[in-house]
Amino acid sequence: MSAKELVKAFYDSDLANDSFVVPTFFHQDCELHWSSSNGFSLLKYDDIVSFFEGTRKSYDNLRFEFTHLIEVDDSVITRHTLFVNTIENPDSEIVLARFSTIWEVKDNKLFRGYEISQFADETHTKAKDSYAERKL
DSSP, rough: OOOHHHHHHHSOOOOOTTTTTHHHHHEEEEEEEEETTTTTEEHHHHHHHHHHHHHHHEEEEEEEEEEEEEEETEEEEEEEEEEEEEEOTOOOOEEEEEEEEEEEEEEEEEEEEEEEEEEOOOOOHHHHHHTOBOOO
């Protein structure tokens, strides 16, 4: 499986419900370097396990729309929007955040991630339009 196929399979998996997502897709020695509205976080394998446990408690479904999915050797660059259905309101999908991530793949697993995220601003037309463009 190519690095791009692996990353795409990860985002296409049932991240909100599948407890095997982390062992299936993440390298045991992985690190996710994440800059968000909460500041910088360095997540290692066990932190990512805990993160997805929390995700499964909060969300019924996660869906990703990509504007960019670019493969260079064993790295994949993504730019995408995260849509969610909360446990409290499973019939209503909301836009949660926008992400840009560089994934490094090792041994056919996600090994290093460098991610920037921010809450989605659906009131800004140019921002919405920017994420409507597709360059896959």
